[in-house]
Amino acid sequence: MNLVVSTVFVFILGTILGSFLNVVIYRLPRRLSVVRPGSRCPHCQTPIRSYDNIPLVSFLILRGRCRTCRALISWRYPLVEAAAGVLLASLWVHFAPSAAWVPFIADAVFALMLVAVFSIDLDHQIVPNAITYSGLAVGLLLAIPQGRAVPSVLSALGAGAFFLLIAILSRGGMGGGDIKLAAMMGAFLSWPAVAVALLLAFTLGAGGGLVLMGLRKRTRKDPIPFGPSLAVGGVIALFAADGLLRWYLNAP
Template sequence: MNWFYIFALFLFGLPVGSFLNVVIWRLPRKENVVFPPSHCPICNAKIRPYDNIPIISYLILGGKCRDCGAKISPRYPVVELITALLFAVALPLTGWTMSWDLLAALILTGTGIAIAAIDIEHRIIPDELSFGGLIAGVVLAPLRAESFYGLLWGIVGAVSGAVLLFIVRIGGKALFRREAMGWGDVKLIAMIGVFVGWEGVLMTVFIASVIGTIGGIIGMITSQKTRKDREIPFGPYLIAAGIIVFYFGDKILKSYLSLFEF
């Protein structure tokens, strides 16, 4: 029976992923995310309902618009699949029950996927997403903790994350004389902080720096492009690290602290 619920969440994730694709395309272009209905960006033809089925339509159409044959970005099926997979694993990772933690996981991953895709393409993190996620996290924090102190925990997490990245931003500017991190990253870590708390937010920045450095080295080896082009923004690393810490932060912290027990 448990597999049924995992599959149901996977199926739920597919249309959510489709909606995130709309957000990813329209939000940085300042377009309304609800209206008008989806249309081809090249020939403007309205997308028919049967051509708007997550992943399947992309495969049937061979990644091309039915009307003008323009290539459809593989980002569409990729975002749909990643959303569905992350939604599916959220259930076992939050304890197999319908809980506020599960809802928090879905909101954190859904918002995170949209932010990561927009940051990679446009090098911006829309306030609508980071503040939207922050507000959702603030509302969920006391419900998840079943205590009003959860609210305090979430806010302390958000503030400590923002302060930490603010210091990194100022320090980075002084050391390297360039923008290592934008305000968008500071607001993003505040959003993540409300979901993972202050210990989690420290871990998130640390893990993001480690995987960011690894990613940077891989990019340097594999890419022929100029330095500026291959530079990957920090946002997606923060999100990946934030999701890891949301699920495994307690375990990581415990095993780290156990290193100091004799």
């Protein structure tokens, strides 16, 4: 199977996993099972049939509406599916030529978890323990066959401790979910990539906050979820940490 064909296959697989992520994103904050019952319209609760649940395709065929009640379907659903597909396909293109299967699986799991965190924290201002705890465990376990178990543990402890210190000094300015998410990111990325991710997150968070205040969408007293910034920083670091470090170290 050549790279083009396999990449298309991985993209399709990514959209399928993205469809499941949509279930996680909707149900996990509501403390609902992500397994049962099957997918339903959130408006009329009609079960969604298999032919109406094809990632990306069904949304286009139905023109973004429920077949039964004609309620609008959020654009979040196809965007999450597309993001998952693009991320997995991009990772496949990077790892497939060298047959680095364990790093591919680790980075794919990490990327999908970050997509879920981005959406959930944006909507509900929470980072579920179910994601951070399981992600931390998976990140540490998958670091073992890659020969970086110790760096993974140290990076997780370092990132978590750094955010805990910020939370203490700011008297609650940093949420507990963000602390656990930082530790999870350390487990997957290790040093120095996790430092790049966190620096990017602070930059994006500060910039986004200033923009929202400039548009009068938020004030200084309003809480702004930091999970989305961490998620974006993590994804960027996943693909570009080495390049960004080289650019920074070689900058005049």
